[in-house]
Amino acid sequence: MHIPDGFLDTGTIVGTYVLSAGAVGYGIRKTREELNERQIPVLGVLAAFIFAAQMVNFPIIGGTSGHLLGAALAAVLLGPWASSIIISTVLIIQCLFFQDGGLTALGGNIFNMGVVGSFAAYWIYTALKKLPGRNVEMFRIFAASWASVVLASLAATAELALSGTVPFKIAFVAMMSWHVIIGVGEGIITALAVSFVRRVGFSPAARAEKA
């Protein structure tokens, strides 16, 4: 879902850079409050894992692929602010070193995947906290991950439409029809990854203690 250079107009570029800079700036303050120094390696390893997992495109249907976004994974483990910083770091590396996502679209990509993706996941995950029944945790993670992809793609659609690249209605139908399916992949991979990470004894310390 990385927007390349050439898809966004100047107004949208400036607007998304401003939004993302504000969100990441505030996210840095919140992360400082919520995490402690012992969790520095956790940030590094989660970013590394998400970078690696994003490289592995999985085929869906009709000659289209998807890949993990990772915002839900980071948001479930560390909360939405730390997640938005992790995803932003991954996106900056991908843009500068691997030509994945344009420099002019970096603000938009950070906003869509880092901010919208992280918060969509976190809100759904939190909203489903009171869901009754056993084994509901996997469903919560799945639903949060699915929503993160669908809402991030909705944000991308809005930016493309605002830029005059493509009419909103047409882009909306096309983008949703793929991302509701890609979101299922995100849900399955994230649920498996979170349970693996918890099984090997990874504890996102401070957040769990505070909650």
Place this chain on the structure above:
Amino acid sequence: MKKPLLILFLLSLAIAAFLSPFASPDPDGLDRVAQDLGFEERSEGADIVRSPIPDYKFPGVGSETAATAFAGALGTLVTFGAAYGFGKAVLTLGKK
């Protein structure tokens, strides 16, 4: 680094090096929509910066599998370093 984190880090390197060469080459959701709706060409030649390792293929490596594996492993290390450094700056500098 604690053991669980080390496991996850090594797993990340393994995914990047050994799994990424087998990633689906099909366009992702956005690329597919750009093709179908005919606005893909807007991105052609529009790149602002020239990245050293475009498309996750390490330049000058003959085998495409090895080029992707190298790029993946290197990218994973660089991302770890960047997030670690950024995290250290955020969590140690200016912390009251």
